[in-house]
Amino acid sequence: MELQALRYSRGRLSILDQLELPQRRHYRPVDGVKAAWTDIAAMRVRGAPAIAIVGCLSLAVELHHREDMDKEALASFAMESLDYLVTARPTAVNMARAAQDLTQFIQLEVKRPDTTADDFKENLICRIESMLEKDIRDNHSIGSHGAQHILSMATTDKVTILTHCNTGSLATAGYGTALGVIRSLWALGRLEHVYCTETRPYNQGARLTAYELTYEQIPATLITDSMAAVAMKEKHITAVVVGADRIAANGDTANKVGTYQLAIVALHHHIPFYVAAPSQSCDLSLDSGHHIPVEERPANELTHINGVHVAAPGVGVWNPAFDITPHGLITGAIITEFGVHVPQDLQKVLTEKTQHIS
Secondary structure, three states: OOOOOEEEEOOEEEEEOOOOOOOOOOEEEOOOHHHHHHHHHOOOOOOHHHHHHHHHHHHHHHHHOOOOOOHHHHHHHHHHHHHHHHOOOOOOOHHHHHHHHHHHHHHHHHOOOOOOHHHHHHHHHHHHHHHHHHHHHHHHHHHHHHHHHHHHHOOOOOEEEEEOOOOOHHHOOOOOOHHHHHHHHHHOOOEEEEEEEOOOOOOHHHHHHHHHHHHOOOOEEEEOHHHHHHHHHHOOOOEEEEOOOEEEOOOOEEEEOOHHHHHHHHHHOOOOEEEEOOHHHEEOOOOOHHHOOOOEOOOHHHHEEOOEEOOOOOOOOOOEOEEEEOHHHOOOEEEEOOEEEOHHHHHHHHHHHHHHHO
């Protein structure tokens, strides 16, 4: 049984508190938008797709329990809530994209003269619920596309993958992006081994990715972030596969800090470097990664471990949560639900796909 980052039924939402993993598996109720904002900002739920899903579902939960508003008031409340949710984690673009799409839907829906307040609420909740189903479908497509491409380029029957941070079921509605590629390789019987970095300072690799891999009995080894270069030199790594929180139009990619250095080291060792993410993570309004805002996290995430001060008192701290990998270092491909793309083709492909869908 696959791990789930969230549990949802009409009017009820809970999240797996990722700050307590792997010591404790605890689902925390989310009763509305303010609770979701707090949990996202605190990283109880994280991963760009999961942030968007949890944020929007928290709105659906709150809408379900509201009985005292006309449709205009419901529309205003929903749009204000979406704007608020975007501020919880600014680098991850999926929440902003979801807010934009839902706001457009709300603006059209509220103008329909035949729509009552109950109709409006039902239609908006159904629209949000469909996002949950789509994310899982997209992740399975990403996994399949990525696995097939890696295998087509491999010189061995089975492949060994190095990954960073957490990009699995705990970072999405289910299955995962980069970890979805790994799951697909495992399902095909073509995965030899996975190396996952611990991913300092929050240890998403050690706490979450290692947890997912061992939970599904996928052969894996944990390494420190500083071991990546020697692992690429000595452990027969076939490919590096990571996720993304935002991808600019030219393919520059914001992902968990440490991704940039992995791409540089992979280039040196002639190992293909892949980014796996849904098209919702692609921000075509930004021509390059220079314009992607990079969130800076609190200093105590570096200076403390489990509440214990481990750094020298008084030392300065710089703690960016993400770094930007230039598109030229993405030597494998960018993998989306639509297929496998070289960075320079990303904008054209996504524009054509979006036009076709609309």
